[in-house]
Amino acid sequence: MSSSSKPNLPVTNAVNGPPNADLVRERGAASFPVRDLTYLVYGGQERTEHLERIANMVASDPVFRKTDRFFLSRTEQYRRSLEKVRHYKELIAKHNLHSELDQQDLRQAIDEDLPIGLHVGMFIPTIVGQGTDEQQKKWLPLARAYKIIGTYAQTELGHGSFIRGLETVATYDKSTQEFVLNSPTLTATKWWPGALGKTSTHCVVFARLVISDRECGVHPFMVQLRSLENHEPLKGITVGDIGPKFAYETMDNGFLRFDHVRIPRDHMLMRFAQVAADGTYSTPPHSKVSYATMVFMRAYIIGTASSTLAKAVTIAVRYSCVRKQFPLRSGEPEQQILNYQNQQAALFPLLATAYAFHFTGNYIRQMYSDFVRGMRAQDFSVLPEMHATSAGLKSLTTWIASAGIETCRASCGGHGYSKLSGLPSLYANYIPACTYEGDNTVMCFQLARYLLKLYGKAQAKPGLRLPGNVSYLEKSTLLDERCDASTEELWLDPARQLHAYRNRALRLVANCANRLVAEMQKGKDEVLAVEAIKSDMVKVAKAHSYYVVLNNFVNAIEQLRASGTSTPILRVLKTLCDLFALHFIQADLGDFLEYGYLSSLHTEPLHAQIRRLLEAIRPDAVALVDAFNFTDHALGSALGVHNGRVYETLFEWAQQEPLNKTQVAPGYHEYIKPFLLAKM
Numbered sequence: 190m191s192s193s194s195k196p197n198l199p200v201t202n203a204v205n206g207p208p209n210a211d212l213v214r215e216r217g218a219a220s221f222p223v224r225d226l227t228y229l230v231y232g233g234q235e236r237t238e239h240l241e242r243i244a245n246m247v248a249s250d251p252v253f254r255k256t257d258r259f260f261l262s263r264t265e266q267y268r269r270s271l272e273k274v275r276h277y278k279e280l281i282a283k284h285n286l287h288s289e290l291d292q293q294d295l296r297q298a299i300d301e302d303l304p305i306g307l308h309v310g311m312f313i314p315t316i317v318g319q320g321t322d323e324q325q326k327k328w329l330p331l332a333r334a335y336k337i338i339g340t341y342a343q344t345e346l347g348h349g350s351f352i353r354g355l356e357t358v359a360t361y362d363k364s365t366q367e368f369v370l371n372s373p374t375l376t377a378t379k380w381w382p383g384a385l386g387k388t389s390t391h392c393v394v395f396a397r398l399v400i401s402d403r404e405c406g407v408h409p410f411m412v413q414l415r416s417l418e419n420h421e422p423l424k425g426i427t428v429g430d431i432g433p434k435f436a437y438e439t440m441d442n443g444f445l446r447f448d449h450v451r452i453p454r455d456h457m458l459m460r461f462a463q464v465a466a467d468g469t470y471s472t473p474p475h476s477k478v479s480y481a482t483m484v485f486m487r488a489y490i491i492g493t494a495s496s497t498l499a500k501a502v503t504i505a506v507r508y509s510c511v512r513k514q515f516p517l518r519s520g521e522p523e524q525q526i527l528n529y530q531n532q533q534a535a536l537f538p539l540l541a542t543a544y545a546f547h548f549t550g551n552y553i554r555q556m557y558s559d560f561v562r563g564m565r566a567q568d569f570s571v572l573p574e575m576h577a578t579s580a581g582l583k584s585l586t587t588w589i590a591s592a593g594i595e596t597c598r599a600s601c602g603g604h605g606y607s608k609l610s611g612l613p614s615l616y617a618n619y620i621p622a623c624t625y626e627g628d629n630t631v632m633c634f635q636l637a638r639y640l641l642k643l644y645g646k647a648q649a650k651p652g653l654r655l656p657g658n659v660s661y662l663e664k665s666t667l668l669d670e671r672c673d674a675s676t677e678e679l680w681l682d683p684a685r686q687l688h689a690y691r692n693r694a695l696r697l698v699a700n701c702a703n704r705l706v707a708e709m710q711k712g713k714d715e716v717l718a719v720e721a722i723k724s725d726m727v728k729v730a731k732a733h734s735y736y737v738v739l740n741n742f743v744n745a746i747e748q749l750r751a752s753g754t755s756t757p758i759l760r761v762l763k764t765l766c767d768l769f770a771l772h773f774i775q776a777d778l779g780d781f782l783e784y785g786y787l788s789s790l791h792t793e794p795l796h797a798q799i800r801r802l803l804e805a806i807r808p809d810a811v812a813l814v815d816a817f818n819f820t821d822h823a824l825g826s827a828l829g830v831h832n833g834r835v836y837e838t839l840f841e842w843a844q845q846e847p848l849n850k851t852q853v854a855p856g857y858h859e860y861i862k863p864f865l866l867a868k869m
């Protein structure tokens with residue numbers, strides 16, 4: 190079956206001409222209607238077409254061009270991103286894109302780390318989440334109209350993960366009804382917040398509240414940093430850019446110091462905790478409610494892991510169809526490198542993972558909106574589950590996506606190392622996701638701690654009912670059960686796949702719990718006992734998160750089946766789900782073998798089934814990446830161009846290299862000529 194219709198996307202940036210014949214052939218041989226899968230991924234035909242209109246508008250607009258980005262200095266890149274911000278605002282007005290969703294779509298299409306990312310992603314959400322109604326009324330209209338630009342200033346030079354260790358102080362002065370913000374030490378300097386260095390006029394600062402020498406914990410405060418007239422820093426404020434980074438050049442991550450800066454009392458965001466005029470402090474209803482914006486951003490980050498990985502896989506799969514190396518036998522044509530099993534084994538599990546994470550993103554979005562509904566009704570009961578689940582999924586998805594981008598880059602051989610492949614910058618700009626919004630390892634401890642607690646409760650109280658994704662912790666009998674997938678066919682049974690993931694997670698939780706007890710029996714207190722099991726806690730969190738991802742993928746396919754999705758689409762999604770499930774068992778085989786859950790009786794058919802799945806995906810590989818529907822602008826890659834004119838595009842883009850502006854190299858006269866022409 191061929192694709193039901195061609196995607197309505199312009200081929201920008203790529204060199205025009207007849208498309209690569211191999212890609213044309215691959216597209217014609219897809220076993221499912223590509224367009225229908227695109228609709229499924231983006232939420233229907235209407236929404237897909239809307240996204241395409243925005244993507245096309247961006248892709249054909251010279252202000253948003255990306256192809257020269259590699260040749261710009263850091264300062265030029267920052268300026269260019271500001272130019273893009275201004276144009277983004279013009280387009281909102283011109284095309285009436287006033288809804289939050291439209292603006293999010295537009296930013297996504299622009300596809301750059303713009304210095305307003307923190308404004309929309311954390312500054313505004315913190316006002317919404319933590320501000321009183323009056324505070325929202327005051328600041329939201331200004332922020333939404335970009336009359337003020339803000340960021341989220343929490344991390345300091347000395348502390349990021351350990352929020353309770355932050356040193357910036359906000360001391361309440363009852364006599365003037367003001368807070369005095371101060372950075373008492375060098376390590377109290379705010380360090381890293383995006384767009385803080387040069388762009389923001391305001392920020393939400395996290396500081397320890399002190400009232401009459403009493404420590405009241407870390408709270409958010411609204412602070413103006415720069416004049417709205419001339420952008421100069423206000424009195425008492427030292428602010429600037431933190432300097433060169435691994436990448437992320439378009440973002441002015443900044444530093445900030447306060448020298449006894451005074452702000453009015455109503456600049457503390459007081460939705461949950463309050464300071465009255467006389468200095469009376471009212472505690473929040475939940476001690477971690479001020480951390481809510483981070484939970485929001487973690488959920489957002491989980492949602493973007495799929496699309497980021499999907500971009501890398503799209504580039505690598507298309508290129509691997511165009512690229513040919515070696516005939517199998519002399520005299521035969523050379524093979525597309527995607528025909529090699531090793532290439533498929535590297536790329537197809539990542540393709541499957543990009544689809545798996547798509548459904549994880551849907552799941553966490555739903556969980557987050559239920560959680561927000563509860564919060565609005567003062568119900569914080571879901572907060573621990575939301576925090577723990579999002580912390581674990583954020584870690585697993587960003588780790589896998591980061592490593593996956595690098596695998597894609599390496600799979601493109603030498604051309605993958607060229608920045609023109611788009612993969613080095615995709616990787617370099619993405620990997621901080623493993624660190625920001627909570628270092629992944631530290632986040633894993635949060636989930637593991639939650640699981641250990643629930644496991645302990647379930648042990649202490651048989652018959653206790655735990656919520657959906659953690660209900661397996663009730664069933665310690667699961668530990669005695671063994672895998673019975675002794676044939677290739679049995680490995681395709683979702684119930685057996687889930688059983689394996691549940692069993693592994695429970696085993697690791699139980700093992701950790703036992704070790705914790707053993708450490709305490711050796712005389713350690715609980716704190717030191719936890720320190721002795723920390724690397725196992727990371728494994729626990731990952732194992733549980735894998736289970737959550739797979740469970741959601743399996744459930745999503747069941748729901749699609751029930752809602753009448755066509756057989757060819759269901760078939761291809763099931764194949765991807767199977768590959769996801771089996772690949773990550775194969776990757777962590779030691780976990781499953783260690784406790785005798787699996788033996789060689791099961792591993793042989795497992796490996797064989799994985800090989801079959803790779804073969805099954807091969808004819809659909811191009812169609813499966815096409816279904817993500819990225820424009821050439823979004824991919825920013827000479828290797829991933831839709832028309833497959835890889836070599837023409839690489840050649841043309843390389844001509845832009847500034848060194849090629851002259852035939853004779855700069856420096857020739859000083860450094861090359863003297864030794865070339867020196868007498869022997």
Ligand SMILES: CCCCCCCC/C=C\CCCCC/C=C/C(=O)SCCNC(=O)CCNC(=O)[C@H](O)C(C)(C)COP(=O)(O)OP(=O)(O)OC[C@H]1O[C@@H](n2cnc3c(N)ncnc32)[C@H](O)[C@@H]1OP(=O)(O)O
Binds near residue numbers: 293353484624626635
């Ligand atoms: C429509 C969408 C538009 C979006 C547009 C986006 C545009 C995108 C642009 C750019 C993208 C990239 C931007 C990146 C920006 C990056 C920003 C940042 O990095 S901000 C700083 C982030 N910092 C962190 O994440 C710090 C991590 N540290 C912590 O979270 C905490 O310190 C901690 C590690 C969790 C520990 O906290 P603490 O010491 O206070 O607590 P503990 O004593 O360990 O635990 C006590 C109990 O509290 C529970 N807990 C902890 N945190 C939470 C929480 N958040 N919610 C609920 N409960 C929590 C903890 O589990 C303990 O529970 P018990 O065991 O006692 O039951």
Ligand SMILES: Cc1cc2nc3c(=O)[nH]c(=O)nc-3n(C[C@H](O)[C@H](O)[C@H](O)COP(=O)(O)OP(=O)(O)OC[C@H]3O[C@@H](n4cnc5c(N)ncnc54)[C@H](O)[C@@H]3O)c2cc1C
Binds near residue numbers: 350351382442624
């Ligand atoms: C690109 C980028 C953008 C950022 N944007 C912002 C922003 O807008 N606003 C903002 O406020 N911050 C921002 N940050 C800061 C970011 O949130 C922190 O860097 C992050 O939370 C990690 O904290 P840290 O740097 O203190 O790491 P550390 O905690 O110092 O981590 C260093 C190592 O120590 C380990 N470790 C730490 N604690 C423990 C423990 N208890 N047990 C065992 N191991 C431990 C970690 O696993 C890690 O391996 C940004 C960072 C980056 C890189």
